[in-house]
Amino acid sequence: MNSKKILKKLVLLLFPFIVLLNSVKIQAKANVELDESHLAEGYVSTSLKETKKSVAYVIVISKDKESYNYPVVDGGKYPFTLGNGTYQIMIGEKVEGNKYSAILQKEIKVKIKDETTVYLQSNEAINWENEDSSILKKAKELTKNSKTNIDKAKAIHNYIIKNYSYDNKKADKVTKDYIPNLKSFYKTQKGICYDYVTLTAVMLRSVGVPTKIVKGFESSNPETFHAWNQVYNEATKQWVTIDTTYDATLQAAGKKIKFEKSAKNYTLEKAY
Known part of the structure; x- marks a missing residue:
């Protein structure tokens, strides 16, 4: 159905490679706020204090050595697709190219009432x-x-x-x-x-x-x-x-x- 060359391009698309740098000090007042009020429904959401087009952010959601990353948007919803358990959440601000500086790092315990609801949601995926x-x-x-x-x-x-x-x-x-x-x-x-x-x-x-x-x-x-x-x-x-x-x-x-x-x-x- 597709050439090997094109499929390699799709791999880059579907598994975007980013470098999340460890900040010396996480910003005390990050421009991205994390809303944890919907954990039982299987997602977190974000809001942006400032929406400058020149500033880009990424959210990385990890559990058991698996990670998913999404661009951060105001009002964005990001699913917990790896089931119940403890997740590591990191939000990075773009520095250059594919490099991001961490502005928020957090560990969240997730217990979803019904794990199938994750796959009913309208979210960033x-x-x-x-x-x-x-x-x-x-x-x-x-x-x-x-x-x-x-x-x-x-x-x-x-x-x-x-x-x-x-x-x-x-x-x-x-x-x-x-x-x-x-x-x-x-x-x-x-x-x-x-x-x-x-x-x-x-x-x-x-x-x-x-x-x-x-x-x-x-x-x-x-x-x-x-x-x-x-x-x-x-x-x-x-x-x-x-x-x-x-x-x-x-x-x-x-x-x-x-x-x-x-x-x-x-x-x-x-x-x-």
């Missing part, structure tokens, strides 16, 4: 509440007769694989800072894997289905970085692996499609 209203309306329309999470997932999965196609030209030109534009993808119905999985997650979360965007590798092409989704089956209390990008390709080729993929064929690197 999947900001579905701010997506184009026509996309949210379409998701509601597609699932109006669906009763279970899996029924809803199948309805949206079938719509996407039958109506969207992989854009090889776009893949050849994609840059490392690429961010899906779902309004454009929804209109043109052509895109790359990151478009597919983001649209799937946005649609499903908007109709109440806990959904992850997962990034890693698939066994049939182990050197190729890939992205897919997992949806929560409330009946079995298990996560089901689906792959709309792969299935859209099969659909176009007139080949048989199996909705649920074998999780053992996928190697997870990050989940959002």
